[in-house]
Amino acid sequence: MNRRTFLEGVAAAAALPILGRQAPAANEWGSPVFDLHFHMRPQPPATLAHLDGAGVTKANLLTRAGSLEQVKATMGAAPDRFTWFASYDVSKPDAEQVLTQAVKDGAQGFGELKFHVAADGPELRRMYALAADLRVPLLIHFQEVDHFPNEGTWATGYAKTFAAVLKAHPKTTFIGHADAFWANVSADYRNEASYPSGPIARGGVTDTWLGEFPNLFADMSANSGNNALSRDPGFTPDFLKRHQDKLLFGSDCGCADGHGAGVSQGNNPAASRLAGKCVARETLTVLKKAAPPEVFQKLVWGNAHKLLKIPA
Ligand SMILES: [Zn+2]
Numbered sequence: 001m002n003r004r005t006f007l008e009g010v011a012a013a014a015a016l017p018i019l020g021r022q023a024p025a026a027n028e029w030g031s032p033v034f035d036l037h038f039h040m041r042p043q044p045p046a047t048l049a050h051l052d053g054a055g056v057t058k059a060n061l062l063t064r065a066g067s068l069e070q071v072k073a074t075m076g077a078a079p080d081r082f083t084w085f086a087s088y089d090v091s092k093p094d095a096e097q098v099l100t101q102a103v104k105d106g107a108q109g110f111g112e113l114k115f116h117v118a119a120d121g122p123e124l125r126r127m128y129a130l131a132a133d134l135r136v137p138l139l140i141h142f143q144e145v146d147h148f149p150n151e152g153t154w155a156t157g158y159a160k161t162f163a164a165v166l167k168a169h170p171k172t173t174f175i176g177h178a179d180a181f182w183a184n185v186s187a188d189y190r191n192e193a194s195y196p197s198g199p200i201a202r203g204g205v206t207d208t209w210l211g212e213f214p215n216l217f218a219d220m221s222a223n224s225g226n227n228a229l230s231r232d233p234g235f236t237p238d239f240l241k242r243h244q245d246k247l248l249f250g251s252d253c254g255c256a257d258g259h260g261a262g263v264s265q266g267n268n269p270a271a272s273r274l275a276g277k278c279v280a281r282e283t284l285t286v287l288k289k290a291a292p293p294e295v296f297q298k299l300v301w302g303n304a305h306k307l308l309k310i311p312a
C-alpha cells in the first residue's frame, strides 16, 4: 500500500459510523420505518431496545414538558434517529408559554395532547391557534369510552364538532389518534365501544374528513389504529390508497423489546387482542400486506418526513 492509499483508508475509517449509534442499514420491512408515536422511556437503552427490536429506523419521542434533559440524553445516544413532540396540561394558564419554550428548545410538534377537555373547548382551541403560529403539528388523543372504571374521556365530541374545528383552523396541522378517531372510520359508530369490530360502514367522518380537509392527518398507532385497519380486510387496501399522503405509521407500543415482551397496551382490557404482541410489528405487518410497496414506503417513512419537514 502506498502512502496515499493508506491515508485514504484512514480517512474512510474515520468516516465510518460508530457501531450501534447509527440507524441500521438493512431493514426487515423492506423500507426504513419512522414511528411517529413513541413514548420516550426513562432510559435511552430501553428506547433503543424497542426501535431495534421492532426494526424501526427513527422515532418521534412523545414527551412531557420538563423532560428536556432526558430528551437530550436520548438524542445523544443515537444521533439522527429521533425527533420529539412536547405535551403539557392544556388547562393550565401557562400552557402556551411552556409549549412555546419547548418548540424553541427543538420540539417539532405538540403531543400527545390527551386531556379531559372538549375537542372544541377553549383549552384546546388555544393550542390549535398556537400550533398554527409556531407552524408545528399537534397530535390529539380522542376517546369517548373508558378503558378502566372512572378513567374519563379525552378530547370529547370529535364526531359531532371536529369538522367545525378543522374549518376554523385551516393553518393548523392536526394529527388524529386513538379510539374515537379510528372508530369513526365507520359511519355507524355511536360511542358504544372502544374498539368496534366487524365490517366498516362506508362514509365514516374520519374517512370523509381525511379526504376533505388538507389540515387533517392520521396517526395509525395503538390498538385503535391497528383494529380499524384489521376489522374489515375489504376496507383497508382502498383506505390506505385513498389517503396515502395523510396516514402516518406509529406504534404507541409499550413493550420492552420490539417483540411483545412486558406490556404492550397498558393492560387495557379492551385491547387484549394485542397482549403479548408488539404493536409496531403487528401494524407494520397489516400495512405491508394491504399496501403496494410505494404506498407502504409513504405510510411508514415518507409522510412523516414531509409533515415534520425533515430530510428522509
Ligand atoms: Zn394516546
Ligand SMILES: [Zn+2]
Pocket (backbone or CB within 6 Å): 050, 054, 253, 254, 255, 256, 257, 258, 259, 260, 264, 277, 278, 279, 280, 281
Ligand atoms: Zn413493541
